[in-house]
Amino acid sequence: MPQSSAPDPDPAPGLITIGRAAKKASLGARTQVIVPVGGDAAALSGQVEALATCRADIVEWRADTFLASLVGSHFVAASEVESDVVSMARYVADSSPLPVLATIRTSVEGGEAYLDDEEYCALVRALALVAGGVDVEISRDGSSALIEEAHEAGAIVVASFHDFEGTPGDEQLAEVLAAMNYAGADVLKFACMATSATDAARVLAAQAWAREAYDRPVIGIAMGPNGAPTRLVGSALGSAATFATLPGWEGSAPGQFTVEQVRAVLDIVEGG
Numbered sequence: 411m412p413q414s415s416a417p418d419p420d421p422a423p424g425l426i427t428i429g430r431a432a433k434k435a436s437l438g439a440r441t442q443v444i445v446p447v448g449g450d451a452a453a454l455s456g457q458v459e460a461l462a463t464c465r466a467d468i469v470e471w472r473a474d475t476f477l478a479s480l481v482g483s484h485f486v487a488a489s490e491v492e493s494d495v496v497s498m499a500r501y502v503a504d505s506s507p508l509p510v511l512a513t514i515r516t517s518v519e520g521g522e523a524y525l526d527d528e529e530y531c532a533l534v535r536a537l538a539l540v541a542g543g544v545d546v547e548i549s550r551d552g553s554s555a556l557i558e559e560a561h562e563a564g565a566i567v568v569a570s571f572h573d574f575e576g577t578p579g580d581e582q583l584a585e586v587l588a589a590m591n592y593a594g595a596d597v598l599k600f601a602c603m604a605t606s607a608t609d610a611a612r613v614l615a616a617q618a619w620a621r622e623a624y625d626r627p628v629i630g631i632a633m634g635p636n637g638a639p640t641r642l643v644g645s646a647l648g649s650a651a652t653f654a655t656l657p658g659w660e661g662s663a664p665g666q667f668t669v670e671q672v673r674a675v676l677d678i679v680e681g682g
């Protein structure tokens with residue numbers, strides 16, 4: 411259902427605004443720090459409170475971890491959980507001082523949600539009515555239509571691809587990024603496990619290439635110890651955002667630094 415609060419027009423080519431009302435951030439210029447929050451309702455409220463004093467720009471609500479706290483590791487129908495998930499999304503959107511990116515990471519891409527494609531699309535559609543942005547896994551059947559529907563609902567779309575085993579070849583990475591661009595995503599994101607320094611370097615090369623080829627914000631992440639430096643390189647190497655943890659809370663992927671650590675490096679790399 412189209413909403414009145416359509417996304418703001420792009421302020422400039424290659425720049426995307428995420429957020430609703432007064433909570434906004436810009437992707438595509440200085441690297442934005444995205445802090446993931448998740449878990450059950452009690453854990454979430456502790457993390458949302460901690461956002462007030464953390465120097466992040468955007469909060470990512472990992473709705474899949476909340477879903478897992480409700481139903482465990484089982485396939486579910488969207489209709490069984492939608493009202494709980496949407497209520498929690500509203501809570502995060504209202505209580506967080508930062509714009510919200512809502513993510514349902516499915517088990518196929520390393521997350522905790524067990525949903526088939528249809529149920530996944532239904533839940534993401536519901537979240538798009540509440541959050542400033544939604545993550546859409548590009549490999550899901552129906553992802554292109556979902557991107558359009560999320561836009562109509564007033565959310566920007568971060569298309570995503572994950573490989574927790576390794577880093578695909580250059581050609582496959584280029585194909586994934588091309589598919590995200592073709593599908594009309596606002597931000598192109600890929601995260602791959604780096605098993606060597608070469609993998610990390612290839613992720614950075616693909617990120618820089620996509621930034622030039624598509625003029626859309628790109629987030630390239632090499633996960634794990636070999637890839638950790640890719641989380642700190644900043645916009646000079648094409649990075650629109652980096653995911654960093656709230657101190658004292660678990661991160662959402664291997665190799666993440668804390669918000670303060672990332673901030674300190676980005677202040678040097680991009681100028682404080």
Ligand SMILES: O=C1C[C@@](O)(C(=O)O)C[C@@H](O)[C@@H]1O
Nearest residue numbers: 446513601631633653662663
């Ligand atoms: O896609 C990503 C990137 C990520 O996997 C990372 O490696 O930092 C963390 C996830 O929470 C997020 O949805």
